[in-house]
Amino acid sequence: MKLSHDIPLTPIDEALEILRTSVPRITGSELVTLADACGRVLTEKLVASANVPSHANSAMDGYAVCTRDLVGEPIKLKVVQRIVAGQVGKPLSEGEAARIFTGAPLPEGANAVVIQENCSLDGDQVEILKMVEPGENLRKVGEDIQAGEILLEAGHRLRPQDIGLAASTGLTQLLVQRKLTVAVMTTGDELVRPGVELKDGQIYNSNYFMLSALLRILNAEVIELGVVEDDLVSTMQALEEAASLADCIVSTGGVSVGEEDHVKTAVEAVGGLELWKLAIKPGKPFASGKVRDT
Template structure:
């Protein structure tokens, strides 16, 4: 533990910081109607009701013969095949002593109350022998057994996935009401930054944070307003914050949120609005800034690339999801796995360590940590497939159970 940490009794615990952020997240309210083929990944704004019963009529669940169970004796039944019903066609009412050759999905004709599978039947011309007697109703899918007309099949606050679009299509819905896309302004603070494609000067590094942030936002379906690199001055930082607040629903900044002489984000936000959160008991990502600029929320992360990634996925992502109008699945779900590492009980902050989940020789899920835990090592984020959650002041030894959040919960 560093001397800096020893003198930070006011660090806000992770759970409290998350609760504060989510309490301040106001969902967008504007809606728009989009066709199904443009609705993937959008957040549903209004309930979807079925226009029809599904299935719309009793239909066959198997290839076989539609019959009336009253015509079946306990042993063998001999019937006459007098019609053929394929999917897409409609048969005539069944007369006593007859059977209808029927195929999967085809409407069951009036008078039939059972479909006998073809494997227990013997057909010769128009003569049919049924060797096993099924129970009435067997192999028939009843009208409305899946969905009833007028039933709500999709509720608001849902991020639309392929299966939801298919379900809407199955009841005849062609367009969906969704919330408009959240617009996020983002910029990187730092005179040392250079955009990829340009030569590096002395003391300069490439701006990776903008591309990490843009990718994370695009995964969430946000519209981005990219402001590029902002020089390390109070005036330039204020100008960027003002512009971002005017153009977008949320302003994101990377870098400049610490307490150094060249860190201007914190005083700039305080001069333009309010700063409601600053330091969190999290490693990496202690200086996470949250506030408002003329009513527009602001989130500022440290400039170290790993800190940026962790603070966005753990804190920024849930905040954005709630702003988008989601009502469930806002916070990531962790899973219990076996620790394949050791950690002393000295850290007062909760750590989100880059980990790789593997299956060991005993079939257990074991997480191993990247060898370099520095917040500047972006290769660790690319190497990992999730984050191991290491509670404060907790010793961990190999074989202990720990929480692990897979990337599927953090970036997809």
């Protein structure tokens, strides 16, 4: 479909809506490691495969006790072991306590932890200065996450905290939407790659590096088409090549009405134009369309 040159300028909000409705959604999924998953979009529900925590553990530094032993005046228990995070203690017998630290598994026979500020140690005897209730100062099995719980829905864009959540359940990979592939095409006989000595009339191709950096922030896979010469045939060939490689083509330059602006004409020749000229300055000579289904 060709547009006449006298078509009214399109307001920016209307143009954005046209772009949103005309661009097809990508399909396909891939497994990625947690290290590569941030910013990607889940394609299936994230379901917890394990309880977090997987075992009852102490929420405080103190002494693991059985509340049935907290009788009499004064209340004194024999300290028979020391348990730190990562260790598994031995079962407690009647009248015994265990020195325990935050995150350490609760030993069998204990049902509460008395914080160290409410205890007084004398040799291997600990005096309990304040009573506790069963379950006090503990993290129970599955208190944070229960096995089978839906943690995140499909379609969720993963944030750093989501990666930590997945790791806490033991996952190493996530199924996410494949990356959008974007072919970036710059036009202009005057453009050269940075690092090359400039000749008279030349400028560095800064637009490609800016656009590719912006696209990579969005987790797009960038395909560099290089600089396309300012002629219609080369532009048409570049567009057709890009359409065979990518989901989307982004070009810069060549969409105004100058004699060397060939992109708009090339799109109309090998595809169709859906949008041209915005009611905004700078940026009025903006065009959008399709080459094949791209």
